[in-house]
Amino acid sequence: MQTTHKTAHPSMTTRDSFVERDGQMFYKVEQSQWLAPFFINVVSACDVWMFLSSRGGITAGRQDAQRAVFPYETDDRLHDQAHTGSKTIIRVNEQLWEPFARTSLPKWQVTQNIYKAVQGTSVIFEEINLDLSLSFACQYESSERFGIVKTAILKNLSDRPVQADILDGLENIMPCHVDKGLQANASTLVDAYKANELYPESQLATYALTTLINDTPNPIEILRANVAWTDCGKAQIALCSQVVEAFIHGRPYAYGESAYGCKGAYFLRYREEIPSNGQCAHHIVVDHGYDHSTLVALAGILAGPITDTLQEDIRRGRERLHHLVAMADG
Numbered sequence: 001m002q003t004t005h006k007t008a009h010p011s012m013t014t015r016d017s018f019v020e021r022d023g024q025m026f027y028k029v030e031q032s033q034w035l036a037p038f039f040i041n042v043v044s045a046c047d048v049w050m051f052l053s054s055r056g057g058i059t060a061g062r063q064d065a066q067r068a069v070f071p072y073e074t075d076d077r078l079h080d081q082a083h084t085g086s087k088t089i090i091r092v093n094e095q096l097w098e099p100f101a102r103t104s105l106p107k108w109q110v111t112q113n114i115y116k117a118v119q120g121t122s123v124i125f126e127e128i129n130l131d132l133s134l135s136f137a138c139q140y141e142s143s144e145r146f147g148i149v150k151t152a153i154l155k156n157l158s159d160r161p162v163q164a165d166i167l168d169g170l171e172n173i174m175p176c177h178v179d180k181g182l183q184a185n186a187s188t189l190v191d192a193y194k195a196n197e198l199y200p201e202s203q204l205a206t207y208a209l210t211t212l213i214n215d216t217p218n219p220i221e222i223l224r225a226n227v228a229w230t231d232c233g234k235a236q237i238a239l240c241s242q243v244v245e246a247f248i249h250g251r252p253y254a255y256g257e258s259a260y261g262c263k264g265a266y267f268l269r270y271r272e273e274i275p276s277n278g279q280c281a282h283h284i285v286v287d288h289g290y291d292h293s294t295l296v297a298l299a300g301i302l303a304g305p306i307t308d309t310l311q312e313d314i315r316r317g318r319e320r321l322h323h324l325v326a327m328a329d330g
Contacts, residue, residue, distance in 0.1 A: 019115070024122065024318075026115040033112040037079040043120040045321035046144035052123055054114060056100050057081030058140070060148045062288045065180045069148060069226055069286050070172060071187075072180040084172040086125075086138045086150060087267075089247055091165040096248060099127040099136040108132065119325075121318050133158035143313045147227075147287025154281070156274040164274060167247045169238070169267030169284065175207045176224040176289055182213065189213065196239040196265070197258040199299055203237050204229045206295065207264040224289050227298065228266035231307045232282035235268035243267050283310060 012034035019028045029035070032054060042050040050060040057078040061068035070084055082102060090097045097108060108131050115124040121141060128135040139151040150170060156162045174183070175194050183190060193209045205228045212220035230237075236255035240262050246253040247269065255269065272280045290298065301309075 018118070021115060021124070025118045026122075026124070027118060029114045031111055032114045033110075039075050039078070040114075040116065040123055041120070042123050042140055042142065043321065044142035044144070045317050045324055046142065048142035048144070048148060050140060050142060050148060051078065052085075052140065053078045053081065055079055055081075055102065056085055056125060056138075058085035060286075062147070067288050068178075068180065068183075069174055069288050071174060071183050081172075083241065083263075085170060086152075086168075087171050087241075087244065088136060088138070088152065088166075088168045089244065090134070090136065090154065090167075091247075092132055092134065092162060095132070097129055097132060097134070099129075099138075100125060119318060119321060121321060128157075134162070134164075141314050142317060143285070143310060144317055145313045146285050146310060148285065149310065149314060150284045150286075152282055152284070153279055154272075154274065155279040156276060159276045161276060162274045163271065164280075165269075165271050166280075167243070167267060167269045168282070169265060170228065170286060171241050171263065171265045173207050173228060173264035173266060173286060174226060175209050175222075175264065176226050177209055177212060177222060186213070191263055192261050194262060194264060195258070195260050196262070198237060198239065198256060199295070202229075202299055202302060203233070203235070203268075204295075204299055204302055205237065205239055205266055206290070210260075224291050225295065226264075226286065226288050227290050227295065228264075228284065228286045229298075229302055230266075230268050230282055230284050231310065232268055232270060235270040235282070238267040238269070239265055241265045241267075243269070283307065285310065 015030040017028050019026055038054045040052040047063045052058050059070050059072050065072040088099050108129050111128050113126040124137050124139045126137040135155045137153040141149045143149050152168050195208050195210050197206050206225040208222050208225035238255050240259035243253050274280055
């Protein structure tokens with residue numbers, strides 16, 4: 001079934017329908033760029049919570065707002081977030097394309113689609129660049145074991161190979177021990193205490209405060225951190241959003257270094273030759289509240305192949321939610 005919705009301008013027509021994608025049923029909104037921003041939730045069978053704006057803003061975490069990995073915001077502020085959540089820039093043939101860029105003067109002829117799984121466990125933002133014959137999709141899901149999962153998929157829609165230089169990541173990742181009141185009332189002070197560090201000889205990053213923020217001159221050690229990691233072993237890692245300007249202007253950047261006194265970010269950069277009608281993909285995962293022992297355990301898990309384990313945990317979460325809903329509804 002397909003429904004057409006007309007907007008003020010005849011060319012700005014949106015359509016919605018149910019489609020199958022990767023073995024799941026999704027509700028699809030085509031040409032979503034012509035719609036006013038709207039609120040989307042992603043449900044799970046565990047304690048991971050996630051809310052999205054159709055413009056790409058995100059707030060997410062575990063259990064409640066005090067354990068947010070991205071700043072907890074109200075609906076209206078979520079729509080206005082320009083530097084929180086997913087950020088992607090792709091260089092092809094010395095031309096730059098930023099999927100989902102917010103600009104009133106578009107450089108490319110694009111169409112944007114939003115998909116939401118019928119169960120509510122997954123949301124996909126897709127932009128198709130008709131000029132470059134490429135499509136980019138950003139998918140959000142949850143994993144009980146690993147946390148909030150972003151899957152990035154770049155597809156080559158042409159009949160020739162494409163060399164792509166990819167910068168993709170997440171911005172404004174929160175450190176642990178920052179509740180919503182502290183973030184809302186003292187965000188600049190919080191930034192000054194932030195430490196974004198790479199775990200030795202890995203792509204695992206930690207986000208913590210250098211000390212607990214308090215009204216005394218005594219430092220208080222922080223024993224927990226939020227984390228981010230990827231399954232893209234060949235990627236270079238950057239933990240600060242300054243890498244975006246460096247990438248755009250072709251300037252060198254010191255990848256693989258820690259960053260202090262700035263908002264947390266997790267960017268990966270790599271080059272990929274995508275065959276005709278082929279694709280490349282990677283995952284970025286963020287989670288809340290790791291102590292020393294769980295951090296060492298996670299580093300050990302990430303030392304081996306992780307993609308299949310991650311996807312299996314996501315699949316089990318979908319099945320568990322289906323079971324819970326079936327039990328509640330009879």
